[in-house]
Amino acid sequence: MPMSRRAAVTTAPLLAAALALTACGSGTDTDGGSRADGKIAGDITFQTWNLRANFKDYFNGLVREFEKQNPDVKVKWLDQPAENYAEKLSADAGAGTLPDVVNVSPDLSYPLAKAGLLMNLDKEKATAKFKGEYTPEAWQGNTLPGLGGSYAFPWYLNTGPLFYNKALFRQAGLDPEKPPKSYEELFTAAGTMARRSGGKTATLAGTPSIEDFGRYGVRLMNDDATRFTYNEPKGVELLTKYKQLYEHGALDAQALTNTPEKSGQKFLEQKVAMNPGGAHDLETFKKNAPSLYKNLGITDAPNNTGKPNMYVMGLAVNNRSDHKAAAIAFAHFVTDRKNQEAFAHKVAIFPSTKDSLRDPYWTEDDGTDEGRVRVASAKLLKGAVNYTPVVMSDEMKVVLKNEVAKALQGKKSPQQALDAAAARSDKLLEQS
Template identity: 65%
Template sequence: MAACGASGGAGSDSASGKVEGTVEFQTWNLRTNFKKYFEGLIADFEQKHPGTKVEWIDQPAENYADKLSADAAGGTLPDVVNVSPDLAVPLAKAGLALDLDKAAGKYRDEYLDGAWKSHQIPGMEGTYAFPWYLNTGPMFYNKKLFKEAGLDPEKPPTTYDRLFEDAKEMADRSKGRIAMLGNAPAIEDFGRYGVPLMDEQGTKFTFDDAKGVELLKKYKELYDVGALDSQALTNEAEATGRKFQQQSIAMNPGSALDLGKFKKEAPSLYKNIGITPAVSNTGKDNMYVQGLMVNARSEVKPAAVAFAHFVTNAENQMDFAHEVTVFPSTEGSLDDPFFTEEDGTDETRVRVAAAKSLKTAVNYTPVLFSDQMKTVLRNEVAKAMQGEKSPRQALDDAVAECDRLLKSAG
């Protein structure tokens, strides 16, 4: 993506014209489990639009970003590409992502507002991918551990102040044996705490403000008294999940797939499981979103836009949600009984809880916040927790390094 900042060329945002030609469609690690679904989807589109053909390419999860970068540099980027918001950024900056506000703005009202905005980039006008499927992680908590700590098992914390209070109580009552949480704060935690993460122009990060420092101080207090797992600074999601299963951590984010796992592998945890939205000071949960970007230099732009819209329309998103535990980004879809009515099964318990929170959820992770920046923040947070730096110094240093990386990215 070395063409950073290059223009997409005259007329690159126009998608008017006849829907015809061969559309190359690239997904990200979906063929293995959903071959039949996508083959049916493609056949339906080709039938609806005679004169079109869709060639489906599926790339493995590993090195997907590198593959996109190589295709962009080599001029071989497919017409419709599965991206997350952060992956769309360098392509949009290189003039390779079609601005859908201009080319397909008539479809905007079909999607949830938060989902459409998730593919907007600070400092650039426009929206650079159709929102596709969404997810969010409800929090699981262990009612038995809450009860043993003298906490109300039917009223888990919903705000950070209450979380910190309950976490200290649990550590105190269990003599440091039970930690409330297993991970140090990541960028979305700062967002849920109400910390402004970036300026509106997208030129600098701002999570080292007074509120950000306050959050890190509170987490350090938890760490110091054993209310945060002792390995929280290095724990990956898998390790934290194991500790939750072993009942040494009282709260942990998860998905519907985890409930079945608990039932099978940890029945004593399963019978005490509680489900609650993630803790937040903003009243809005975190949204994870996938999108479909249209190549601004596609030679079959009308067909590419038509196909990306077809894949992400309400009917087809709903069909996909029946295949796998994801949620549609289309307006009104989450009101369907499939997402609102429980039938006593574990799957619906989590599905209904997650769907409810997604209606107002936002993607807290700034689209310009790269994996490299996530590592910078994690390392600086660890230094603050271990007392090597003050929370203020650690966050100032993290912001300075992330700003440097931002500038060097063009």
């Protein structure tokens, strides 16, 4: 199932299709259900994203329970595969068949909301009243820049710890119980490790992503999300620091081309000292690298903002639904505290409802590998934010990655590289 930000929608065709819609799918019914504050009645569709294979019984149970509580409503559950989900949303938008309740991440909800297809939960009395049930971080995570509100009920959250190799820290004379918390501490530790290992041990396996710029404290975009600003002095400062790491062997030699899988393998082979991961990795370490497993530390990714990174999923309500009241009631039902906590006990995700993470399940290590990571990750969600701009497409991420590589190789200065990346991404944004 999708645990992180998924492929962004290509906004141009989606918006073109959505804006071309007429009143198709926005009819009215006679019982008032087409109003957000109307009668909770009617047949609605509920679409998830690659969840049926593993959670069929859970969602069928949710639907049965909701229909039992609301006998005038019938819910049809749809589930789409992870592959081409964005294209499916685009097709539904163009055909006027967008489901009444749809599973979205903020990057997917943005073009739909911009086209007027999703309900603004902050501006609708029937939905705004629920805001206090969710954590401020989760509600804010579904708030879209320039559109004046949140466009999805917060659903499950995720974050990821950073694993580090205590043995490599000891060998470099670094305190294994005090991993770097800020970027300055990270750069200092990385330089020390490279120097004392004679360039044989790198600290990191990858180049900086947009999330790194965000955690460093760089302003990524202007206030209305119409222009990228990561080429400002603080962004140049970060890339300059990474260039120095690369030149001194503190970044893996293949950092420019490493995929997440390759970076994970480097960490498994104990060639790099730090790498992000999840609970499933611990079993691999235990089986294939017992010495690493014995010396494994878990911390959060360094940041200068005091706010870790967070991924957020939500349930949006179709603003043109014939049965808005029923759609709102169901979206709220799925994302209420009881049902979110039940879902989070079945898979490595975290509920977005207020006070849920105070439960011992997320605060007390039960001695299992899963519990160890679960507790460490849950701590990170306090004050966490989604750093990746919702308007940043995969193509824009590739543009940034390629320009970063040119800077690390010395083909361009950090300023020139970031200026080029921002300019190209701005043009792509205008085209969308």
